[in-house]
Amino acid sequence: MELPRRKAMGLFAAGAATVALGGSATAATGSGAFVIRDARVFDGERVLPHASVLVADGRIRAVGEVLAAGVPVHDGRGRTLLPGLIDCHVHLNETARADALRFGVTTELDMFGDPSGLAEARRQRRGHARTGQADLWSAGFGVTVPDGHPRGPGFPRLTPGADPDAFVGERVAEGSDFIKLVIEDGSPEHPFPTLTPAQARAVVQAAHRRGRLAVAHAEQLHNTRIAVDAGADALVHVWTDTEATPEFAAALRAAGTVVVPTLSVYDCGASADSLLADPRITPYLSAPQRESLTKRSTRCRPSFLRNALANVRRLHAEGVPVLAGTDATMPGAAHGPSMLTEIAHLVTAGLTPAQALAAATSVPAKHFALSDRGRLARGLRADLLLVEGDPTTDITALREIHTIWKNGYPVERMPV
Template identity: 30%
Template sequence: MNKVLITAHRVIAGPADQVIVDGAVLVESGVIAAVGPATQLDALADTQVPRLRCPGATVMPGMMDCHVHLAFDAGPNLISAVADANPYELSTAMADRARQMLAAGVTTVRDLGDRDGLTVALRASIDSGITVGPRIVAATAPLTSRGGHCGFLGGEVTTDEDIRTQIARNAAAGADLIKVMASGGALTPNGPRMWEAQFTPRQLHLIVEEATRHGLRVAAHAHGTETIGHCVAAGVQTIEHCSWRTAEGIVYDPAITQRIVDNDISICRCVSGDWKLFLEQMGPERSKAMIEVIQEMREAGVRFIAGTDAGVPGARFDDYVGMLEFFASLGFKHAEILDMATVNPAHALGLSDTGALAPGMRADLIIIDGNPLTELAALRRIQHVFTAGRSVTK
């Protein structure tokens, strides 16, 4: 559909406090041509332009998931499922996972670790129209230490020259950003523990410097409190997880948080739809500490961006809204949560053509039954999805 006028009970243009009641969006050649009151746009648009009328519905920007792993299967044997998979079968599975995300209203995903550049190939297939899926921002192989977190993806480095070579390799493969495993993680047996640093402060500076030289941003996986501070000092653009861990437990540092705010660094907490089970497993004391830290960061003015870590065990690709409901349970306002899923990620990822509905922007939008500003569950009732102006309604 090259051109269409969409009318609905409300249009959330973005940020979420910008609402047009009885609004309309005119889409033409993959971009938004106009946004405004339905009566005005209906009168201006040629009578030959197809009308998509959605009474009682909301039109809003497509949502963005800033932390996914399309190569992962969300199962218990993740490493072998990725490392031992036939490339063709893995690519097919990745395309299916991407479609699941699009059907859930996610029109942009940032993939933060795959093998063999398979996400770049999938991105090209989607961009060309061969495959239906969301826009993909791809990191390819994340940099990690020898034997470190997710080393099975092929990004292990030791020396400065290794770092330069791997970043150049990722850039040549078509990476949109560089991902660094600055601390350990839970997925890799016998690797560094979650709070342990995998790179020195000097190496993190080098990674950011080399990425910048290639015109790429840096996303840093960082659980450890000390490592979070090192990532902030190095100048990364986003910090993934940011869980403030130490060997003794959670230790929050408000001074580092202030530097995060001052340096315009965005935080992706990486919460999947099974967060209730996760909190149960953590136990009341640790889960309470984690929640208090998130609330303190919010009060300090941290910009949060939405991410599910889809693909890790238990983190499904079709339950994006479950993650948003976690933040609602902490008292985040619905408008804040919608911004976490739209305008905030666009800013953090440097995507100036999406995240809001305005003339000239890429026509990534969703139409949902109801009002997500009063009922977050309305986001589960997807009526239509448009990506780059193409309707991919189920």
């Protein structure tokens, strides 16, 4: 295995725009090589109107003018090739990672979940084996207080006298890739206890001490301020109770905070309804996906999406990085298809289609340090999405998926 791979590397490392396979075709075929030819390519950052991509050994070997002989060729004409999508806010259910992958989401970031599978998830995401699942990074159990959000038993909570640093240390020992803190005090009618500002600061510092990002749940402006003041690296919702002032947007920019707005859970089911009515989507939905898309939150208000879109518009204009995330499996958001509508929401909020696609690929890869993915470039993982048409000008074209590859293998799209 080693020799052909090194031979191939040497051949393609020439770096020229033209890469000829010729004599190494047999070795390349043996390692699952193929070419996607003559596609429009969105490489995670910019659009190449006409390019080809060579894959071998589960990695991208060349992007540009690729002349391949003796390897399977996929016709990219009239189609657009993109990096696999990265959903920056999910909560797993049993079928989540398979459901996500069937819609081109090749990586999921879990923002509060059971850590028991994380060692295995880490092994999978480092390898290049054929898989029917999206790769996973996870917060594991988030940091919240007794009787705080989220409700329910089954996970540890930071009690008033407990040491936040030790608590975070336990999460890291369980496999948390980053630390999630929950700042949520409910509504005046239903108040919850939540982390104090001092606890929030201590949690963020404990995460940073261990080289972990600190990501915060906050859905109201006053809670968001606590998260930002605490030094959180990412907000994994945008606040929906009011519109941002220009000063606050500038403060986020200055702090280097990134935002995952999760507009999918603030549109009160509108994007879910559109997915459930779309014949490009429905054949590929599993029962759990249908269930997620059919459920509705009773607390959603039309003002949520209005405020959220206005906030994203202002943050983006200010230069705050915006990242795509759905909050699947929450009501109205399904693993996989909801990313297609989340990205469309970002366009509604003022991102160009290419910027919205970057928000689902290269931007999360950069901010979550996912160094092997999120772009189409030589040496990166061959997580690929080929769609009909041109989503860089019409974002709804994302719904017409032609082929998905994970680790260089085509993905079976029908649910089991």
